Amino acid sequence: xxxxxxxxxxxxxxxxxxxxxxxxxxxxxxxxxxxxxxxxxxxxxxxxxxxxxxxxxxxxxxxxxxxxxxxxxxxxxxxxxxxxxxxxxxxxxxxxxxxxxxxxxxxxxxxxxxxxxxxxxxxxxxxxxxxxxxxxxxxxxxxxxxxxxxxxxxxxxxxxxxxxxxxxxxxxxxxxxxxxxxxxxxxxxxxxxxxxxxxxxxxxxxxxxxxxxxxxxxxxxxxxxxxxxxxxxxxxxxxxxxxxxxxxxxxxxxxxxxxxxxxx
Amino acid sequence: xxxxxxxxxxxxxxxxxxxxxxxxxxxxxxxxxxxxxxxxxxxxxxxxxxxxxxxxxxxxxxxxxxxxxxxxxxxxxxxxxxxxxxxxxxxxxxxxxxxxxxxxxxxxxxxxxxxxxxxxxxxxxxxxxx
Ligand code: SF4
Ligand code: SF4
Numbered sequence: 451x452x453x454x455x456x457x458x459x460x461x462x463x464x465x466x467x468x469x470x471x472x473x474x475x476x477x478x479x480x481x482x483x484x485x486x487x488x489x490x491x492x493x494x495x496x497x498x499x500x501x502x503x504x505x506x507x508x509x510x511x512x513x514x515x516x517x518x519x520x521x522x523x524x525x526x527x528x529x530x531x532x533x534x535x536x537x538x539x540x541x542x543x544x545x546x547x548x549x550x551x552x553x554x555x556x557x558x559x560x561x562x563x564x565x566x567x568x569x570x571x572x573x574x575x576x577x578x579x580x581x582x583x584x585x586x587x588x589x590x591x592x593x594x595x596x597x598x599x600x601x602x603x604x605x606x607x608x609x610x611x612x613x614x615x616x617x618x619x620x621x622x623x624x625x626x627x628x629x630x631x632x633x634x635x636x637x638x639x640x641x642x643x644x645x646x647x648x649x650x651x652x653x654x655x656x657x658x659x660x661x662x663x664x665x666x667x668x669x670x671x672x673x674x675x676x677x678x679x680x681x682x683x684x685x686x687x688x689x690x691x692x693x694x695x696x697x698x699x700x701x702x703x704x705x706x707x708x709x710x711x712x713x714x
Numbered sequence: 715x716x717x718x719x720x721x722x723x724x725x726x727x728x729x730x731x732x733x734x735x736x737x738x739x740x741x742x743x744x745x746x747x748x749x750x751x752x753x754x755x756x757x758x759x760x761x762x763x764x765x766x767x768x769x770x771x772x773x774x775x776x777x778x779x780x781x782x783x784x785x786x787x788x789x790x791x792x793x794x795x796x797x798x799x800x801x802x803x804x805x806x807x808x809x810x811x812x813x814x815x816x817x818x819x820x821x822x823x824x825x826x827x828x829x830x831x832x833x834x835x836x837x838x839x840x841x842x843x844x
Contacts, residue, residue, distance in 0.1 A: 464831040494837030495783050498799045499729040499806050505840065529833055606785035607796075616789055642748040642784035646837035649825050650779070650817065651752075658748055658782075679831040687829065 451577065453568070454516035454523045455483035458530040459491040465527070465679035471698035472526045472570055474707045478586060479578050483524065486515045492533040494646070494680075500540075503550045509537035510551045514561040522566040524573050526698065528678035531569040532603035532611065538567050539610045569604060571621050571677065571697070572613060580628040588706035590630025596700070597634040597671035597692075598622030599662065601681045602642050616640065622675070625697070629704040636669040638662045643684040656688035663689030675700055722807060723767045730803035734765035736793045743787035743797045753777040757787045757797035764800050769807075778805040779816050779842060809844045817842035 461469035476483050490508035497505045512534060516523035525531045541548045542563035552560035568576065574583060600619055608616035619640065623633035643662060644655025666674050667690055674689075675697045676682050685694045702708040727734065737758070744756035755763065755777045763772055772778070781801045788796045808814055817838055826835075 458833075459836065460831045460833040464829070491832075491836055493840050494833050495840045497840060498731075498802045500731050501729045502806070527833070529837070602782075602784040602786065606789045608789050642782050642786065644748075645782045645784070646834050646841060647749075647780070647782055648830070649834050649838040650842075654749075654752055654780070678833075680833045680837070683829060683831050683834065 451480060452482045452484055452519075452521060453573065453577075454512075454519055454521040455485050456489055456492070456512050456523060456525040456530055456534065457485060458525060458527045460679040461527060465682075465696070468526055468677075468679065468696045468698055471696065471702040471708070475698060475701045475705055478705050478707055479574075479583065481573065481578065484519070484521070486512055489515075492530045494529050494533070496533045496536040500544060500547060503547055503554070506537045506540065506547075507551060507554065509534050510541065510561055511555065513538055513541070513563075513565045513567070514555070514557065516565045517561065522568050522573075522577070524568045524570055526570040526677060528569070528601060528603040528676075529680065531567070535567045536607075536610055538563050538565060569613060569677070571604070571625065574625060574701075575621055580624050583625070583701075584628045587629055587704045589704055591626075591700070591704055592630050594631040595634050595670050595672045596626045596631045597636055597666035597669065597674045598626060598639060598697075599643075599666070599674050599676045599681060599685065599694075600640045601676065601678055602640070602645070603678065605640055622697070625701075626675070629700065634666065634669050634671040636665050636671070638665040643681045645680060645684070648680075648684055648687075652687075655684050659684040659688040660690070663692055663694075667692050719767055719769060723764060723769060726764060726769070726800070726803045726807055729806065730796075730799040732761075732796050732799050732803075734761045734795065734800070737761045737765075737795045738793055740792065743791050743795070746786045746790045748784055748786065749777075749780040749782055752780040757801065760800045760804065761795060761797050764804065769804070772804050773808050777801075778808060781805075781841075783841065805841070806844070809842065815843040
């Protein structure tokens with residue numbers, strides 16, 4: 451299976467591990483991630499006002515590229531996925547916006563919102579299947595108690611994202627189980643780490659992040675996993691001693707390609 | 715002045731796509747808001763203050779820059795009001811004015827450290843600068 455892949459700016463810089471392990475694991479699972487030509491940064495957060503088309507153009511271009519290949523569009527970073535999916539929804543539901551961006555891009559066939567947008571986790575669940583992953587696990591993560599941190603952007607706004615139940619999600623936990631580890635369910639797994647406010651008010655972000663890592667630790671977590679570089683930064687910078695790891699690294703470990711990747 | 719204010723209120727409501735009259739003032743949005751302690755005006759107050767055209771205090775408030783875009787108030791409002799969209803529309807009404815950016819490229823170097831991901835910078839610019 452070949453899918454269009456939108457890595458995003460941070461996966462090319464501070465979060466290269468997130469990207470490298472995603473590619474390596476996809477290969478093992480029989481998926482080719484075909485990086486989009488000339489992709490541009492998604493901007494990190496979706497602009498909710500409906501009169502700001504320009505900030506959404508890079509996403510529309512990525513969506514349109516995937517359509518031209520008739521492939522689903524996959525990304526790994528929670529923020530990229532959120533922006534791409536919300537932009538796709540805007541094209542589907544806001545005709546004035548769709549007309550404006552299509553006019554601007556001057557496409558022969560206007561982009562119509564038809565691309566299927568998947569987060570890598572959804573790709574694992576819906577296109578590969580957790581049972582198929584389980585069969586490929588060579589190094590089950592036995593005895594590890596792992597707390598999945600969803601944060602905001604994978605789940606909300608739930609009407610648009612439609613990944614999982616926004617208040618009681620299970621996609622991450624199902625993956626953790628497929629890898630042989632034990633998921634830790636804790637109250638704050640879908641609360642905000644502080645996000646970009648860490649730029650101008652690190653103390654405020656610290657309060658938010660610390661509450662999350664302390665909550666995970668109080669439920670016995672040995673490790674926190676996340677899909678988002680900014681969540682990882684905030685939780686690591688401000689949290690307790692529980693390590694914060696990208697979910698793709700965990701997957702690589704279970705699939706037995708972590709050392710490979712490091713030596714390559 | 716009064717007309718200006720009415721026009722701006724209408725523009726903000728239109729750009730947000732929010733219908734503030736759906737609000738039943740239950741306060742759930744503010745109760746769930748992770749920025750509550752940092753805000754002078756809370757999400758439910760944005761809803762009724764925009765509705766009544768009481769824009770000036772909101773436009774001058776630091777609350778505009780405390781919203782984390784976590785979408786919790788959007789998801790958890792029992793009436794589908796989506797208060798964060800109003801917070802954003804008011805913030806845009808401010809930062810779109812000449813010279814009203816809340817963060818400029820010159821501010822960035824002092825805020826960086828070795829680990830901060832690019833995502834933090836681009837996201838902050840999306841919310842603080844036009
Ligand atoms: S989106 Fe903003 S206003 Fe709404 S709950 Fe989150 S931080 Fe509060
Ligand atoms: S949660 Fe919704 S209905 Fe309740 S006060 Fe907030 S905006 Fe109004």
